[in-house]
Amino acid sequence: MKIVSLDPRVTRENIDAETLEGELQPLDHFETYEVFEQRKRGTHHVHVGNVHAPSHELAMVFAKEQYTRRGQCVNLWVVRTSDIFVTEYMDSDIFETTATKKYREPDAYKVIDRINAFKAREAAKNA
Amino acid sequence: MEFTEKHVEGLKDLLYRMADDLLILGHRNSEWTGLGPILEEDIAFSSMAQDKVGQSLALYEILHELGESDPDTVAFTRNDFQFHNCQMVEFPIGEYDFSLVRHFFYDHADALRFEALTETVFEPLQMVAKKFKGEIKYHTMHANSWLKQLANGSEESKIRMQQSINELFPHALGMFEPSNFEQELMESGLFIGEAALQQRWLDTVVPLLESYGYTVPTDAAPLFGGRKGVHTEYLQPLLDEMTEVFRIDPSAEW
Amino acid sequence: MYGNAYVENPAATNSLTANEDPIKLAEFEARIAAGEKIEPNDWMPEQYKKQLIRMIEQHAHSEIIGALPEGTWITRAPGFRRKLALMAKVQDEIGHGQLLYSAAETLGKSREDMTNDLISGKSKYSNVFNYPAKTWADSAVIAWLIDAGAIVNQLANSKGSYGPYCRALERICAEESFHLKYGHDNVVFLATGTPKQREMVQDALSRWWEPIMHFFGPPDKMSVHTEVLMRWKVKMGTNDDMRQTFLDMYVPKIWDLGLTLPDPNLKKNEETGKWEYTEPNWEVFKQVINGNGPCNKERLAVRRKAEEKGRWVRNAILRKDAKYVTPLA
Numbered sequence: 088m089k090i091v092s093l094d095p096r097v098t099r100e101n102i103d104a105e106t107l108e109g110e111l112q113p114l115d116h117f118e119t120y121e122v123f124e125q126r127k128r129g130t131h132h133v134h135v136g137n138v139h140a141p142s143h144e145l146a147m148v149f150a151k152e153q154y155t156r157r158g159q160c161v162n163l164w165v166v167r168t169s170d171i172f173v174t175e176y177m178d179s180d181i182f183e184t185t186a187t188k189k190y191r192e193p194d195a196y197k198v199i200d201r202i203n204a205f206k207a208r209e210a211a212k213n214a
Numbered sequence: 215m216e217f218t219e220k221h222v223e224g225l226k227d228l229l230y231r232m233a234d235d236l237l238i239l240g241h242r243n244s245e246w247t248g249l250g251p252i253l254e255e256d257i258a259f260s261s262m263a264q265d266k267v268g269q270s271l272a273l274y275e276i277l278h279e280l281g282e283s284d285p286d287t288v289a290f291t292r293n294d295f296q297f298h299n300c301q302m303v304e305f306p307i308g309e310y311d312f313s314l315v316r317h318f319f320y321d322h323a324d325a326l327r328f329e330a331l332t333e334t335v336f337e338p339l340q341m342v343a344k345k346f347k348g349e350i351k352y353h354t355m356h357a358n359s360w361l362k363q364l365a366n367g368s369e370e371s372k373i374r375m376q377q378s379i380n381e382l383f384p385h386a387l388g389m390f391e392p393s394n395f396e397q398e399l400m401e402s403g404l405f406i407g408e409a410a411l412q413q414r415w416l417d418t419v420v421p422l423l424e425s426y427g428y429t430v431p432t433d434a435a436p437l438f439g440g441r442k443g444v445h446t447e448y449l450q451p452l453l454d455e456m457t458e459v460f461r462i463d464p465s466a467e468w
Numbered sequence: 469m470y471g472n473a474y475v476e477n478p479a480a481t482n483s484l485t486a487n488e489d490p491i492k493l494a495e496f497e498a499r500i501a502a503g504e505k506i507e508p509n510d511w512m513p514e515q516y517k518k519q520l521i522r523m524i525e526q527h528a529h530s531e532i533i534g535a536l537p538e539g540t541w542i543t544r545a546p547g548f549r550r551k552l553a554l555m556a557k558v559q560d561e562i563g564h565g566q567l568l569y570s571a572a573e574t575l576g577k578s579r580e581d582m583t584n585d586l587i588s589g590k591s592k593y594s595n596v597f598n599y600p601a602k603t604w605a606d607s608a609v610i611a612w613l614i615d616a617g618a619i620v621n622q623l624a625n626s627k628g629s630y631g632p633y634c635r636a637l638e639r640i641c642a643e644e645s646f647h648l649k650y651g652h653d654n655v656v657f658l659a660t661g662t663p664k665q666r667e668m669v670q671d672a673l674s675r676w677w678e679p680i681m682h683f684f685g686p687p688d689k690m691s692v693h694t695e696v697l698m699r700w701k702v703k704m705g706t707n708d709d710m711r712q713t714f715l716d717m718y719v720p721k722i723w724d725l726g727l728t729l730p731d732p733n734l735k736k737n738e739e740t741g742k743w744e745y746t747e748p749n750w751e752v753f754k755q756v757i758n759g760n761g762p763c764n765k766e767r768l769a770v771r772r773k774a775e776e777k778g779r780w781v782r783n784a785i786l787r788k789d790a791k792y793v794t795p796l797a
C-alpha cells in the first residue's frame with residue numbers, strides 16, 4: 088500500500104508503507120571531520136563541532152552551512168577526526184604541575200629589594 | 215540615454231524571468247528539506263533553496279517599485295501562463311542526480327547573469343546583483359564539488375549523472391530563450407543579452423564538465439517556451455500547491 | 469524539539485551503580501557535584517553512559533522526525549515571510565539532529581546504528597510527532613508551543629553533566645529562540661486575523677493540547693533510579709516540574725489571545741502556585757509511543773525512504789580509506 092500523506096511531497100515519493108528498506112551499513116554516513124571556525128580576523132580558530140563527509144572538499148561545503156549559516160565567520164578549517172591526536176582526560180594531572188613552576192612566571196623575578204639594598208650599601212660606603 | 219516605454223518593459227521582463235526562475239527553483243529545491251541524502255547535505259541544499267527564494271523576493275520588490283503588484287500578490291496569485299520562468303526549473307525534483315545537475319546548470323547561469331548585472335545601468339538591480347555575489351559563489355562551489363565527486367564515484371553515479379546531463383542540457387539552453395526586448399536591453403546598457411550570456415555559460419560549464427569526465431551534448435537544440443508563458447504540465451500543480459493556504463483568503467495577513 | 473526523556477527504569481533489583489568501582493564512582497560523583505562537566509573519554513558508570521545515549525539519541529531522532537509534521541506545510545506556506553521562515557525552521561531541526569547525533573556518537577554509538585534503531589522502531593522519539601499537522605495552523609501551533617516546551621526541557625538539560633550534550637544544547641537553544649518567536653508571530657497573526665484564520669488556529673490548538681500535555685512525559689514515580697539520574701545530572705527536572713514551568717509561561721499567553729484550551733479544569737492555584745489540570749489520557753500516550761499513533765508508520769517509512777533514496781549518492785562518494793573513529797567532542 089502506498090502512503091497517501093497530508094504532505095504532498097511524501098505522497099509524490101510513492102512510498103510503500105510496509106517497506107523495510109533503508110538499513111545502513113557501517114560508514115554509510117562516512118567518517119567525521121572536525122570543524123574549526125574563525126569568527127574574525129586576528130582571533131584564533133575555535134572548534135565548533137563536526138560533520139560527516141566523504142572528503143575534505145565536501146566537509147568544507149557541509150561545515151559552511153551547518154556551522155556558519157548564522158553569524159559571522161571569515162575562515163574555516165576541517166580536519167579528519169582520525170588525524171587528530173588528543174590527550175586523555177585521565178592524564179589531565181600532567182597539566183597541573185605547570186602552575187607550580189614559579190620560575191616560569193614573571194612574578195618569580197623580584198629584584199627591586201636587592202637593588203635598593205645595594206644602593207644603600209654603596210651610599211654608606213661613599214658617605 | 216533616455217529610457218522609452220519599451221526599455222522599461224524589457225527591464226520588467228528581465229526581472230520577471232529572473233525572479234520567477236528563482237522562486238520556482240527555490241520552491242522545488244525546498245522539497246528536499248528533511249529528505250536529503252545525508253543530514254549535512256540536507257542543510258546545505260535547504261540554505262541554497264532559501265537563498266533562491268530570498269533573491270526572488272528582492273527582485274519582486276524591484277518590480278513593485280516599478281509599479282507591479284506587491285511580491286506576495288505577484289508570487290502567490292498568478293497562473294502558469296503568467297510565469298516567465300524557463301521550463302527547466304519547474305520539473306519535479308526527481309532523483310538526486312537530476313536535482314544536482316539542474317542546480318549546477320542553473321546556478322552557473324545565475325552567477326554569470328548576476329555578475330553581468332553588476333554593471334547594469336539600472337542601479338537598484340546593480341545593487342541586488344552585488345549583494346548576492348557571496349551567496350551565489352557558494353552555490354556554484356557546492357554544485358562543482360558534487361558534480362566532480364559523483365563523476366569519480368561509482369559506475370552507477372557516473373551513469374546517472376551523465377543521463378541527467380543529457381536530459382537536462384536542452385532545457386538548460388532554454389534558460390537563454392531570447393526575449394522580445396533583446397535590442398532595447400543591450401543598447402541601453404541594461405543587460406548584455408541572452409545570447410552573450412549563453413556564450414559565457416557555455417564557456418564556463420562545458421570545460422568544467424569535461425574536466426570532471428562527462429561528455430557534453432553540445433549539439434542539443436534548446437527547448438524554449440517558458441519565457442513566453444508556455445509551460446510543462448508540472449507548473450500549474452506546483453502553483454496550486456504553493457498557493458493553497460494563501461488562496462484561503464488572499465486579502466488576509468498570514 | 470524534544471520533551472522529557474523516556475528514561476529506562478532498569479529492574480528494581482538492579483542498582484544503577486552495581487559492579488562499579490566505588491573509588492572511581494566517588495570521584496565521578498564529586499566532579500559532577502562540583503559542577504564540572506564529564507567529557508567523552510572520562511571514566512563513567514555504565515548506566516550513566518547507557519541512559520545518556522538513550523536520551524541524546526531520542527532527542528536527535530525527535531529533531532529528524534520533528535521535521536516531518538512541519539515539513540508537511542513547507543511547500544504551502546502563505547507568502548514570502550512565512551515561506552522563508554518555515555524553510556529555515558525545518559532546516560534547523562535537521563541541523564539539531566546532526567549536532568545531537570554527534571554528541572551521542574562521542575559515547576560510542578555510531579550514527580548508522582542510531583539511524584537503524586530509529587527506522588526499525590527500536591528507539592523512541594517525542595510522541596507528539598506521531599500526530600498529523602492537518603492545517604497550516606497546526607504548523608503554527610507546533611512552531612510556537614512544541615518549541616516552547618522543547619526549550620523548557622533543553623534549557624534545563626543544557627545545565628546537565630555531559631559536556632558534548634551541553635555544548636550541542638547551547639547552540640540549539642539559541643537557534644530555537646527564533647523558532648519560538650516565529651511560531652508566536654504566526655499564531656498571533658492567525659488569532660488576530662479573519663474569522664476563518666481564528667477558527668483554524670483554535671481548532672489546531674484544541675487538537676494539539678493533549679499531545680502537548682503528553683510532551684513532558686507521565687508524572688514521575690520518584691524511584692531510587694530517578695534520584696541517581698538527577699544526582700548525575702542526566703535528568704535535570706521531573707516531568708511534572710517541566711510541565712508546570714511550561715504551563716506557567718504559556719497558558720497566560722494563549723489566553724491573552726482569547727483562545728481557549730480544551731480543559732475546563734485548567735487553572736492556576738494561587739495558594740500553591742501550581743497549575744491544576746485534567747490528567748491527559750496516559751493510556752493513549754502509551755499506545756502512541758508503542759507505535760499505534762496516527763502517523764507512526766508514515767514517519768518511519770519516510771525516514772527509511774530518505775535513507776534508501778540517498779544510498780547510491782553516499783555509496784558513490786565514500787572513500788576507500790575512510791576510517792570512522794568516535795568524534796572527539
